[in-house]
Structures are given as structure tokens and as C-alpha cells.
Amino acid sequence: MLILSKIIPTKFFSTLQLVPFLPTLKFSSHALTNRQKFLTKEAVNTLLKSCSSNPYQLKQIHALLLTSGLSIKNSLLTHLLTCFIVLGDMLYVRQLFDEMHKPRTFLWNTLIRGYVQNDQPKEAAFIYKRMNLLGVRPDSFTFPFVIKACAELPEFKAAGPAAHAQVVKYGIEFVAVVRTELMIMYVKLGELGLADFLFKTMVERDLVAWNAFIAACAQNGYGMNALALFREMGSTGTRPDAVSLVSALSVCGQLGCSDTGEEIYRIAREEGIECNIIVENARLDMHMKCGNIDFATELFEKIPCGNVISWSTMISGYAINGESEKALSLFSRMQSEGLRTNYVTYLGVLSACSHAGLVSQGWRYFNLMSRSDDESIKPRKEHYACMVDLLGRSGRLEEAYNFIRSMPIEPDSGVWGALLGACVIHQNLELGQLAAHCLYELAPDVASYQVLMSNMYASAGRWDFVKKVRQRMRKKGVRKLAAYSSVEHNGELHFFYGGDRSHPQSEIIYEKLDCLIKQMKSMGYSSKTNSVFHDVDLEEKESIISTHSEKLAIVFALINVGPDRPIRVIKNLRICDDCHTFSKFVSQISLREIIMRDKIRFHHFRNGVCSCKDFW
DNA sequence: TTAGGGTTAG
Incomplete structure (x- = not known):
């Protein structure tokens, strides 16, 4: 009892004491011997849930379970691993996994899922490889994650098709979930024809498969295809739900076609799903991206229960429309109403400052973030990039460069790209070359950076360098986007x-x-x-x-x-x-x-x- | 005993 009371919040103690005597899981730890109680699975899950955001408590519970000398049920183990995956503590998950004796397939699957969900696709692929080497047979639960990992590895273009081959080898290419992931992967690789083939030959082409295909197109620059699919879906009699509508609305925002967007919103009304906050937010964003500021404002004021995304959408929307004052005053309103903000809200605020050249205001918000007690809104790389953009665009190139040098986190391509962009505007060849050098290391395949470099040399009349950059682009197969x-x-x-x-x-x-x-x-x-x-x-x-x-x-x-x-x-x-x-x-x-x-x-x-x- | 789709920024 003593040990337990240290690690379990007192309010859950009563839950433990009240559980019925169902012997699903037995605790024989010293802590419970004097009571000889049996705990239910539900009770343990409640316990885990109550500590699920506290790695320290979770690790203690795990230690306690181990010292209890009892074998831990699979369900409990998976739950525990999932808690750490959600917390992003993959090191601990890996440690637990490595301590297991001959882990079964579902545990390998859990580990792969963990890496994928924590943006470590390379690790996920590596684990899959090891699984193969050890002769552990993957199943239909393994592949959705393996495929997802492959789609995130554009540097290994062959990984995705190789995973597809494995899927065929194990005879699970018609499992709906697996096929859906394959479709998404091919869209990301730009192989729309293959994705379409998989979709058309699907045995159970359900709503989720339609939505997955539409969303994949919408998110990867195939907006017109997404809209065509959305219409085709309607003509085949599959009724759209909120997810389909949100993707379609998002496409209308990207393409700037608000008439079409409103037509889609009318479908939402007909289907009785217009009160969904995500649909409402997608509609707001669509109008902001089409430049319909007044209409979006009117809609925003009428939304009964806007969330942080509704507000952030409006702030960013005002920012891109050049209405910085409106953006900043909406942010003040958020603060005075005590509403929750997040890091995206601040990106909107900083971008509003950047588009209007409000340097001192930008610093004020940036410092506000840095001083915040809330860890979740401490400045991230994107905020540093925004500040570099703000300073650089305003002509303060040296200040921008010194700011980068003072960063407590490693600057990424976004940060250097912002500096390069500013150097092109203000024709600073020296700093521009420095930024370009870093970008060659960090993002050698990003066409827009190469184009910026080439433009910078061109406006300085350095045609010899322009030629060099263009040659390098050709060699690397980097293509400039046609305007x-x-x-x-x-x-x-x-x-x-x-x-x-x-x-x-x-x-x-x-x-x-x-x-x-x-x-x-x-x-x-x-x-x-x-x-x-x-x-x-x-x-x-x-x-x-x-x-x-x-x-x-x-x-x-x-x-x-x-x-x-x-x-x-x-x-x-x-x-x-x-x-x-x-x-x-x-x-x-x-x-x-x-x-x-x-x-x-x-x-x-x-x-x-x-x-x-x-x-x- | 684990599995597929959606909104803000960049």
C-alpha cells in the first residue's frame, strides 16, 4: 500500500478498492499481499489512463508489475507501450521491446507503429527489416504502418513498391486497410495511375477508401483530381460525410474557387453535417484563402463554439490578406477572453507582423512565447524562420543572421531559406551564399531554394554562377515549377x-x-x-x-x-x-x-x- | 492484441 500510494494519485485509490473480485489480473506484489485482492483489467487500465501523461508514474507502475513476479497480460503490455508511444518516449518503448524474450508479431507491429507515429520512418523500416531477418512473419496489421513509413521515405524511392511486393507475397493485397495505405503511398509518390488502379480494383470500396483517396490527392497538390473524385463519389451514390467535405473544401481553398466551395458547403447542409466544427473551420479557411475576408469574418462571428483552430485560421487568414491589424487585434481578443492559444496561433501572429514589416511587434510576441511557462508554445523552428523572414524582409539582414547564430536549436532549411529569400530581395550576395551553402547540405532537392539562388546570382549579373546552379539542378533532376x-x-x-x-x-x-x-x-x-x-x-x-x-x-x-x-x-x-x-x-x-x-x-x-x- | 480518411502554419 505504501508503495502504491506513492505512485498512484489518491483519487484513484478508491477505484482500486472498489473493483470487483474478477481475477483477470492478479497483483501479488508485496504492496497488496495483506489484502490479497484481485484486480480487473478495467481497473488496471483506469490506473494506466490516470497516469498516461506522466512517464515517471508509468515507469513506476511498470516496475511494480515486474516485481510482482506475475506474467503481464498482452493487453496490458500493449496498453503500456501505447502510452509511451503517445508520449513520444520511443527510447523507453525500444528498451522494453529489447528486454522481451521472442516478442510476438503484434509486439513488432506495435513497435513499428510507434516509430511511424513519432515521425521516425527510417527506424520503422529498419525494424521491419529485422523482423524479416529473424523470420517473424508479418501480418495484415504490420503492413499499414510499414507502407506509411515507406511513403515518408522519398529518398528511398524503391521502398514503397518493395513493400507492395511483400503485400502481394503474403497474399493480403485485398485487405481494405492495406490497400488504402498503398493508394495513399502511391499518390505521395506521384503515381496517381497506380493509386487509381488499386482503388478501382478494390473489393470493398467503402467511404473511408473514397475519403483516403480524396484526401491524399488534396494534400499532395492534386486538387483537381480530388474534386473530380469527390464528384464521382456523388455520382456513384456514395454519400459524403464530414471528412469528404473537409477535404473538398480544403481543395477549394487551395485552388481559390469559393463558388465551388459554397456549392460543396450546400451539400454539407443537405446531409445535415454543417454544424461540425471541422467543416466550419474548413469553410472559414477556404474563404480566407479566396480573399473573402468580410464574408469569412461574418461566418466566424456566427460560429457558436469556435475552437483554437477557428481563431488561428482567422488570424493567419488576416495575415495573408495583409490585414495585420485585424490579425493582431483578434489575437488580443483571444488573450483577453482567456482562450487557449497554440504554436500555430503564434505562427499566424508572427506572419502578420512579417507581412507588414512590424519588427518591434514581432519581437514582442516572440519574447512573449520565449518567456511563457507553457512548454507547448515555446518557439519552434518555424517561429525562428518567421522571425528571420520578418527581420530579413525588413532589410535587417545582419540582425537576422545573428539571430540564427543565437538559436538554441539547430536551424533547419526553413530558417536558412528565409534568410536566402531576404538576401535575394535586398541583393546581399555574401550572406546569400552562406545561406545557400547551408541549404545545399540540408535540402539539396528543394527546387524553390535552387531557383532563389539562381535568381540571386542573376540579379547580381553573375551568369557564371547561374549556369552552375542550373547545371546542378539538371544533374540532380530538380525541376523548376512552371509558373x-x-x-x-x-x-x-x-x-x-x-x-x-x-x-x-x-x-x-x-x-x-x-x-x-x-x-x-x-x-x-x-x-x-x-x-x-x-x-x-x-x-x-x-x-x-x-x-x-x-x-x-x-x-x-x-x-x-x-x-x-x-x-x-x-x-x-x-x-x-x-x-x-x-x-x-x-x-x-x-x-x-x-x-x-x-x-x-x-x-x-x-x-x-x-x-x-x-x-x- | 495491434490496422485505413478530415481543419490552422510551413
């Missing part, structure tokens, strides 16, 4: 690439574009060719820049979208200097509002002025 812009019109998305003439209205678009540029030139516009990073003459630079995708998209919208509606353009990369000026002129000439979302933020153009105040 495109899109416009939603009558529920359909129209895509435009630079210099693209494939759109059926191309002729009239180019004609109108020509007229506009002439008119703008008479008003003082001259093209800014500083963002053409090719070693070509001025005339060619002007020609490249005059048919950038966003210009084509804007003109398309001018021709087609009714004058009572704003022009909405989504761009997959950042807007260039010239297109920014162009958009300001167009908003002035045509008296139309142009809402353009680039890769990281919105630009709302009205009467020749942009909401970003030319700071982006």
Missing part, C-alpha cells in the same frame, strides 16, 4: 501559363493586353525587367514579361467576369515586380478590384493601390 495563374469563372477553372496561347480566347486576350499596355504606357508605365532572370537582351526581356501568366489571367477575367464582381487570380509562385505594377494600373484604368493570391500572400488592388503597400 501559372488561374481564374474561376462559372464554376470552372481557367489556367494560364507564361506566353501561353492554348486558351480558346487567346486571340482576343492578347489583343486586349496589347491595348492595355499601350494605354498604361501613355500614363507613365514602363516595364520592370529586373525579375527576368535570363541572360537575354532588353527587348526579349520585355517580351517575356509582357505575357506573364497573371497578365493573361487578369485580361481573361476583365473580358469574362461581370463588372459587379472583383477579379480573382491565383498564382502558384510569387508575383513579380512588373506584374504588380501592371495590376495597379489595370485596377485604376478599369475601375475593377483585383484580388490576387500569390504563393504566400494576397494583393488586393484598388484604384491603383495595393493592400501590401508594395512591401512583399
Whole structure:
């Protein structure tokens, strides 16, 4: 009793004393001998649950169970391991596992699951390999996790297909859970055809399989495929649930098609699931990502029980729309109402500061986080990256660099990438090269960093270095993302690439574009060719820049979208200097509002002025 | 005795 009272909170003592005499599990430890009680499985589970967030107590319970001299039931052992997995203490899980004599398959499965759930896919794959070497036969419970691990190992491209081969070897490729994981894995690898084949040939194609496929597409840049699947699902008579709707809404946010998004929300109403907070949050986010700030605000105020995600969504939404004041005042409201915040909330707050160049405010929030007693909101790598972005974008490059050097945690590619981005804007070749050097080590395959480097050298006129970077990209097979812009019109998305003439209205678009540029030139516009990073003459630079995708998209919208509606353009990369000026002129000439979302933020153009105040 | 799908940021 003495020992127990030390490790078990007193309030659970009564639970222990009240349990019925069901001999599911017997404690014969010294602590209980004088009472000779038998405990039920439920009681032990209650006990474990009560301590499940305290590794110290859990470890003591485990020690007590061992000294009791009794064999521990499998259910209890799994529960115990699961507690440590949830706590992220994989070292202890591994220690327990290694102490076991000939662990059975389900324990191997638990260990693999632990590594996967704690973002250690390499370890998971390693354990699977060892399992094979020792001749332990994997089962249908092993593979969902092994496949998931393989999908997280893009550096071993063959791992996923190899796992698939094993699945076939063991004859479990038609087990729904296993097949679903395979589908998700192939989508991540970009093999949509294979994923589709697995889906179409599934024996039990249930709602979860549909949702898994839709979500996998939605989360891996195949938004159009996700929407097509969502529609196909409806036409085959499978009714969507909250999960399907959330994925579909998220796609509409990514693609910037809020008309389609509202259509999807109407389905939620028809199905009677519109009061689900996750669906409501997805709708808020969708509107924020489409630039519908006022409507999203109205919806937000009407949500009866918003959670931390609703608030964070709004804060980040205001931030990307350039409404930093609204973002910061909403955060103050959260604080004054005593609402819980989390690390994502702070990312929104810092990004609001960054988009508006509010350096001293940014420092204030960052220090607030650092001083917090709550461990969960101590600054993480992402917050450091935000601060580097804020300082760097404001031209304080040295301060940003010193900030990185003072970091208590190892800076990652996000942090160095933020510095590199700032160096490109402020043309600091020296620091930029330093950042580039680190990025070659940390993220050699990320195209956007290589493009930044190449652009930095190009604007400094160092074409020899530009050539080097491009050669390295070719050698590594790193491909630059082609720039495109899109416009939603009558529920359909129209895509435009630079210099693209494939759109059926191309002729009239180019004609109108020509007229506009002439008119703008008479008003003082001259093209800014500083963002053409090719070693070509001025005339060619002007020609490249005059048919950038966003210009084509804007003109398309001018021709087609009714004058009572704003022009909405989504761009997959950042807007260039010239297109920014162009958009300001167009908003002035045509008296139309142009809402353009680039890769990281919105630009709302009205009467020749942009909401970003030319700071982006 | 362990298994598949969803929202905020980056």
C-alpha cells in the first residue's frame, strides 16, 4: 500500500478498492499481499489512463508489475507501450521491446507503429527489416504502418513498391486497410495511375477508401483530381460525410474557387453535417484563402463554439490578406477572453507582423512565447524562420543572421531559406551564399531554394554562377515549377501559363493586353525587367514579361467576369515586380478590384493601390 | 492484441 500510494494519485485509490473480485489480473506484489485482492483489467487500465501523461508514474507502475513476479497480460503490455508511444518516449518503448524474450508479431507491429507515429520512418523500416531477418512473419496489421513509413521515405524511392511486393507475397493485397495505405503511398509518390488502379480494383470500396483517396490527392497538390473524385463519389451514390467535405473544401481553398466551395458547403447542409466544427473551420479557411475576408469574418462571428483552430485560421487568414491589424487585434481578443492559444496561433501572429514589416511587434510576441511557462508554445523552428523572414524582409539582414547564430536549436532549411529569400530581395550576395551553402547540405532537392539562388546570382549579373546552379539542378533532376495563374469563372477553372496561347480566347486576350499596355504606357508605365532572370537582351526581356501568366489571367477575367464582381487570380509562385505594377494600373484604368493570391500572400488592388503597400 | 480518411502554419 505504501508503495502504491506513492505512485498512484489518491483519487484513484478508491477505484482500486472498489473493483470487483474478477481475477483477470492478479497483483501479488508485496504492496497488496495483506489484502490479497484481485484486480480487473478495467481497473488496471483506469490506473494506466490516470497516469498516461506522466512517464515517471508509468515507469513506476511498470516496475511494480515486474516485481510482482506475475506474467503481464498482452493487453496490458500493449496498453503500456501505447502510452509511451503517445508520449513520444520511443527510447523507453525500444528498451522494453529489447528486454522481451521472442516478442510476438503484434509486439513488432506495435513497435513499428510507434516509430511511424513519432515521425521516425527510417527506424520503422529498419525494424521491419529485422523482423524479416529473424523470420517473424508479418501480418495484415504490420503492413499499414510499414507502407506509411515507406511513403515518408522519398529518398528511398524503391521502398514503397518493395513493400507492395511483400503485400502481394503474403497474399493480403485485398485487405481494405492495406490497400488504402498503398493508394495513399502511391499518390505521395506521384503515381496517381497506380493509386487509381488499386482503388478501382478494390473489393470493398467503402467511404473511408473514397475519403483516403480524396484526401491524399488534396494534400499532395492534386486538387483537381480530388474534386473530380469527390464528384464521382456523388455520382456513384456514395454519400459524403464530414471528412469528404473537409477535404473538398480544403481543395477549394487551395485552388481559390469559393463558388465551388459554397456549392460543396450546400451539400454539407443537405446531409445535415454543417454544424461540425471541422467543416466550419474548413469553410472559414477556404474563404480566407479566396480573399473573402468580410464574408469569412461574418461566418466566424456566427460560429457558436469556435475552437483554437477557428481563431488561428482567422488570424493567419488576416495575415495573408495583409490585414495585420485585424490579425493582431483578434489575437488580443483571444488573450483577453482567456482562450487557449497554440504554436500555430503564434505562427499566424508572427506572419502578420512579417507581412507588414512590424519588427518591434514581432519581437514582442516572440519574447512573449520565449518567456511563457507553457512548454507547448515555446518557439519552434518555424517561429525562428518567421522571425528571420520578418527581420530579413525588413532589410535587417545582419540582425537576422545573428539571430540564427543565437538559436538554441539547430536551424533547419526553413530558417536558412528565409534568410536566402531576404538576401535575394535586398541583393546581399555574401550572406546569400552562406545561406545557400547551408541549404545545399540540408535540402539539396528543394527546387524553390535552387531557383532563389539562381535568381540571386542573376540579379547580381553573375551568369557564371547561374549556369552552375542550373547545371546542378539538371544533374540532380530538380525541376523548376512552371509558373501559372488561374481564374474561376462559372464554376470552372481557367489556367494560364507564361506566353501561353492554348486558351480558346487567346486571340482576343492578347489583343486586349496589347491595348492595355499601350494605354498604361501613355500614363507613365514602363516595364520592370529586373525579375527576368535570363541572360537575354532588353527587348526579349520585355517580351517575356509582357505575357506573364497573371497578365493573361487578369485580361481573361476583365473580358469574362461581370463588372459587379472583383477579379480573382491565383498564382502558384510569387508575383513579380512588373506584374504588380501592371495590376495597379489595370485596377485604376478599369475601375475593377483585383484580388490576387500569390504563393504566400494576397494583393488586393484598388484604384491603383495595393493592400501590401508594395512591401512583399 | 495491434490496422485505413478530415481543419490552422510551413
